[in-house]
Amino acid sequence: MPLDIGVLVSGRGSNLEAILDSIAHGRITGARVSVVVSSASGVRAVDVARRFGVDTVVLDAASLRLSRQEYDDLLAEQLARKGISQSDGLVVLAGFDRILGAGFVNKFAGRLINVHPALLPSFKGLHAQRQAVEYGVKVSGCTVHFVVADVDAGPIILQKAVEVKDDDDEESLSERILRAEHEALPQAIQMFATGRLKVNGRRVVVA
Ligand code: GRF
Helix, strand or coil: CCCEEEEECCCCHHHHHHHHHHHHHHCCCEEEEECCCCCCCCCHHHHHHHHHCCCCCCCCCCCCCCCHHHHHHHHHHHHHHCCCCHHHHHHEEECCCCCCHHHHHHHCCEEEEEEECCCCCCCCCCHHHHHHHHHHCCCCEEEEEEEECCCCCCCCEEEEEEECCCCCCHHHHHHHHHHHHHHHHHHHHHHHHHHCEEEEEEEEEEC
16 A cells, blocks of 8 residues: 555645656556645645645635644545545645644654754744854755654654755755655655654664
């Protein structure tokens, strides 16, 4: 049975596209995206999912007006329908703009990953690329990590560095980092899907 992946999105969906493209071209094997859940309607990510023939669920946070717990429960229910649970499958945050509650995060511990557009632990939170430009670092990049209840603080699976050029602004650096994300996230998923990731405290060892 292939690994069932649920991808959570909110907007552009370029990382989702990179994942689906990697599956289509055999760079990710033994896994399929079984459902894409979007926290917003009318976003490009939903069109991307449909183009690849993937089932989509829109849980529009703005119109649902649920508590965090209620929203997370609904999310877990949608994933469970596709066989993604605390004991099976993988949940990938790919530009998902909601903070998940500790209940959800703990339930999916070890099966929930995120891509962040900076070399963690630098520049956590929003606008990581802008933070990097403003700080004046010469190198930034992206991080794929397991999600824990603290934002952007989970064990690191892999990182890719990119150069920060003297004339970079937030937009140009974001584009360069995004290209690195499109390589890193599928690679991390492939490692997970083939059972190569072993978490030992804060450290993730790739077998
Ligand atoms: C990416 O930069 C990701 O690192 C961040 O949100 C952005 C999502 O882009 N968490 P996309 O929707 O995958 O194009």
